[in-house]
Amino acid sequence: MWKTVVRRILLMIPQIFILSILVFGVAKLMPGDPFTGLITPETDPMVIEMLRERAGLNDPVPVQYFRWLGNALQDVMTIIGMRAQNTILLSALSLVLTYLIALPLGMFAGRYNDSFFDKAVVVYNYVSFAIPTFVLALLMLWLFGYTLNWFPTSGSVDVTYASGSMDYFLNRAYHLVLPGITAAFLGTTSIIQYLRSEVIDAKTQDYVKTARSKGVPETVVYNRHIFRNSALPIASTLGYQITFLIGGSVFIEQIFAFPGMGQLFVSSINSRDYSVITALVLLFGVATLFGTLLSDIIMSIVDPRIRID
Numbered sequence: 001m002w003k004t005v006v007r008r009i010l011l012m013i014p015q016i017f018i019l020s021i022l023v024f025g026v027a028k029l030m031p032g033d034p035f036t037g038l039i040t041p042e043t044d045p046m047v048i049e050m051l052r053e054r055a056g057l058n059d060p061v062p063v064q065y066f067r068w069l070g071n072a073l074q075d076v077m078t079i080i081g082m083r084a085q086n087t088i089l090l091s092a093l094s095l096v097l098t099y100l101i102a103l104p105l106g107m108f109a110g111r112y113n114d115s116f117f118d119k120a121v122v123v124y125n126y127v128s129f130a131i132p133t134f135v136l137a138l139l140m141l142w143l144f145g146y147t148l149n150w151f152p153t154s155g156s157v158d159v160t161y162a163s164g165s166m167d168y169f170l171n172r173a174y175h176l177v178l179p180g181i182t183a184a185f186l187g188t189t190s191i192i193q194y195l196r197s198e199v200i201d202a203k204t205q206d207y208v209k210t211a212r213s214k215g216v217p218e219t220v221v222y223n224r225h226i227f228r229n230s231a232l233p234i235a236s237t238l239g240y241q242i243t244f245l246i247g248g249s250v251f252i253e254q255i256f257a258f259p260g261m262g263q264l265f266v267s268s269i270n271s272r273d274y275s276v277i278t279a280l281v282l283l284f285g286v287a288t289l290f291g292t293l294l295s296d297i298i299m300s301i302v303d304p305r306i307r308i309d
Contacts (some may be wrong), residue, residue, distance in 0.1 A: 012290075080283065093177075093180035109199075137182050
């Protein structure tokens with residue numbers, strides 16, 4: 001398997017190169033440039049043209065591309081690198097909470113389908129699917145942040161704590177809880193629905209009937225036989241789930257004023273900082289490629305019958 005993984009990673013190199021060309025091309029097609037916002041009726045056009053010349057915007061396109069690629073890598077290592085740590089921590093917490101909530105709910109809803117518990121889970125699913133991200137985030141912020149004052153309403157850590165101390169790490173974790181729970185609530189919908197449907201379908205399969213006829217306890221039937229087979233569709237989406245959390249945290253980070261890549265993306269759009277915007281888009285694209293590979297690896301581990309090519 002590892003030879004296949006290495007081969008897939010090597011194949012990603014031309015894919016990333018093509019992706020970078022597409023991102024650069026789209027950026028060049030965007031109206032305006034970083035100096036467009038400086039233009040006023042009183043601005044001397046020669047000054048703007050001089051700034052564009054100094055920035056290399058009049059250079060040949062291949063020269064601009066390789067300079068942009070170098071700047072994008074530099075942005076990733078400096079500006080984006082500081083924000084990426086916060087986004088990764090938030091995404092990791094959200095992912096853990098998502099599965100801690102979704103797996104038991106989906107499993108028990110499928111096991112006891114048409115019960116009151118199952119109907120309550122279905123209602124929960126409808127609400128989590130229908131409510132927009134920004135609406136839920138604002139409600140959570142208002143209720144638990146401002147009204148009950150249980151959690152902080154902005155930032156990733158209080159400035160009063162010294163970096164590296166235990167109180168510093170505990171305070172960082174404290175700031176992660178509310179946005180992490182909010183993102184987890186929104187991420188449980190598809191997992192619960194998949195698992196519930198798979199469990200209901202698996203209860204009628206021959207291998208389950210055979211296990212029961214042999215006197216296997218119900219707990220073992222569900223935990224070892226039904227869950228293992230029902231979890232395959234969920235395992236196949238785990239890599240995409242991670243990628244979605246990393247790239248799709250824009251609303252959560254913006255509303256909770258959490259200094260991650262999502263908030264940086266919005267602020268870069270407002271300030272027309274195209275270099276950071278394109279670097280983030282490229283980074284999200286690379287994360288998607290690795291998410292695809294990760295999903296295939298997870299599937300091959302969960303079900304050895306599946307081989308990645």
